[in-house]
Amino acid sequence: MEQIMRLNEVMAGETHLVQDVKTDDEEMRAFLFRLGCYEGEPITLISKRKSGCVVAIKDGRYSLDNYLAEAIVV
Amino acid sequence: MRIAFAGNPNSGKTTMFNALTGRNEKVGNWAGVTVGRNEGPFKAEYGAENIAVDLPGAYSMSPFTPEEGITSSYIRDEHPDAIINIVDATNLSRSLFFTTQLLELGIPVVVALNKSDINDKENTKIDAEKLSTKLGCPVIKTVSTDDKNNGLADVAAAAISLMGKGQKAPYLQADIDLHDKAAVDAEDRKRYAFVNQIVKDVESREVKSSDTTVQDKIDNIVTNKFAGIIIFAAVMWAVFSISQTYVGPWVADYLVGWIESFKEWVAGQLENSPAILSALLADGIVGGVGAVVGFLPLVMVMYFLIALLEDCGYMARASVVLDPLFKRVGLSGKSVIPVVIGTGCGIPAIMACRTIRDERERRATAMLATFIPCGAKMPVIALFAGAFFAGAGWVTTLMYAMGLALILLGALLVSAVTGHKFRRSFFIIDLPKYKWPSLKRAFWSMMERAKAYIIKASTIILVCNCVVQIMQTFNWHFQVVEEGMESTSILATIASPFAVLMIPLGFGAWQLAAAAITGFIAKENVVGTIAVVFAITNFIDVDELAMTGGANAVAATMGLTSVTALAYLAFNLFTPPCFAAIGAMRSEMNHRGWLWSAIGLQFSTGYTVAFLIYQFGTLFTEGHFGTAFIPGLIAEAAMVLAIVLISKKIRADFDKKYELHNNVQAA
Known part of the structure; x- marks a missing residue:
């Protein structure tokens, strides 16, 4: 089975390319898309906390909760 | 173009x-x-x-x-x-x-x-x-x-x-x-x-956006699970105590002195005019409006500090830190911003709910955001803290903390009533770069709000005070009420039935009921009406009153103990906000059921909190429950029953919808 990695398993400071946004929630996918988070785009994990993480997408900083972070496959 | x-x-x-x-x-x-x-x-x-x-x-x-x-x-x-x-x-x-x-x-x-x-x-x-x-x-x-x-x-x-x-x-x-x-x-x-x-x-670019910066290090601290909550509490406490305990009252002292002298001057000018005219002008207009305007410096300092807070970039971080807590009760971090804005005014707070995607979360936030005391409720808090608790800072802190607690408890109740299954909603928020807040912009924001406050005081509140003054001066035969016959005045007869309902809360006086009712027009009216019906103006410098009047004159005149005063304060803060805010709620919720539930919930909350404070406060201070404990308990039981019935109906409707859906699929 192919190993997939979710954003919440990434180490702080690492940049990865987004592979997929795995969710049933179409809204979530579309929302992330508008910020520039979609397949092939880089995403950097700036820091992690228990309830979520801070990421850099394009030239912006966002705080995501774990629900979102788990949906982003890198 | x-x-x-x-x-x-x-x-x-x-x-x-x-x-x-x-x-x-x-x-x-x-x-x-x-x-x-x-x-x-x-x-x-x-x-x-x-x-x-x-x-x-x-x-x-x-x-x-x-x-x-x-x-x-x-x-x-x-x-x-x-x-x-x-x-x-x-x-x-x-x-x-x-x-x-x-x-x-x-x-x-x-x-x-x-x-x-x-x-x-x-x-x-x-x-x-x-x-x-x-x-x-x-x-x-x-x-x-x-x-x-x-x-x-x-x-x-x-x-x-x-x-x-x-x-x-x-x-x-x-x-x-x-x-x-x-x-x-x-x-x-x-x-x-x-x-x-x-x-x-x-x-x-020379600086890559993905590089970790000082800003990220600050974020690590202010969004930390423990430190973040402490920082949030400290920041809010600083805003309230600076405006209401330290800097605000210091400035207000001077202002109230001037208003007092102006009132005396007006009364002096009217010495030879009919008593009614002098009562209306000196006590009703100058006294009532002056009492409200006297609190302006407190409100202005708070608006200035909130403007600084809004300008620096902290608001998004506060949302992040409170998101887990708010999620647990069925709201989200996005609900934090309306709550913080709500410390200024409930109307923009309710409008700010528009940024919440989930409809249920949005409506629930609009329903609950006004539990946090707004700028108009601040004079009411300051009055009671000053008159009954020697200006103790803990009263203010307690009221804001209680407001926040009621939002969380209310959200839990809304989730339970609507049968919300904690559908996971995702939370993402833009973390803007921090910047030094602009003092100039904060100043102008403060002046803008101050202008609005003065306009409100000189229009709505002035009119209300005049009406209250006239209604308490005359009886239904339009004769001037004689001394000792105050309970025959128009105001007293209208307010008395409402006062009866408040006996289980410890404040069954018609004057206080009248003040609470005018409060629905604008919360500052509570202060204005109390000033008019009890003929007191200077609420800020109560020490001076205490010196001239022997005991604490304000407290004595109003006939409240510290327990009943606290209950009355809580009642005014946690019942529905002013009509304008209810109007904002109506347009944001866009649903009659939600609106009426909101108003009902707010009345029940105000009533319940006051009931608990009075009855248990009396139990602790005097060793027995207060008056009318049983009738109050019956009223509480009725509220619980109403909530249970509403919940049943919502669930039944939900099941029906679901059933219909199933049928469609089967066919």
């Missing part, structure tokens, strides 16, 4: 709007400050015949939240003559997605590369000329927050010069079936690819 201001959230649209029109609309350093449309003519030097239309921020023309819908439908349906597209130059790659959509509409566009000062600092270079060629529209570097060399005059002139011209689109969406999701997705991707190529061509 009409010029629309559009762009991503927090790109500085309203700051530019304010600079070009001279208006003073709310600005703040987080995404989603502007939730409605603002219109105003340009300042004369930019051409006063042009109307600027400030719109809420949006990431694209397809809206997600109600406030984004306002933007896309205005641009699409109201045909502005030109669009000023404010682009956050520090995040060009995200912003241009929306820009290319705007360029497709045929309306002339001017791109303002805002926040160019930050780019200069970070040595990020954008070739504006090249970008202009690629987009096919003027591109001008701007710094809206700056007074000079800000590029704003150029932007205005460019927009005006495009009047009547069309707009060629650099990128046109292919003719696709807009219902075909895959096709739309593919098109959007192509658009992003187009944007990425442009950015690559025109932008060069």
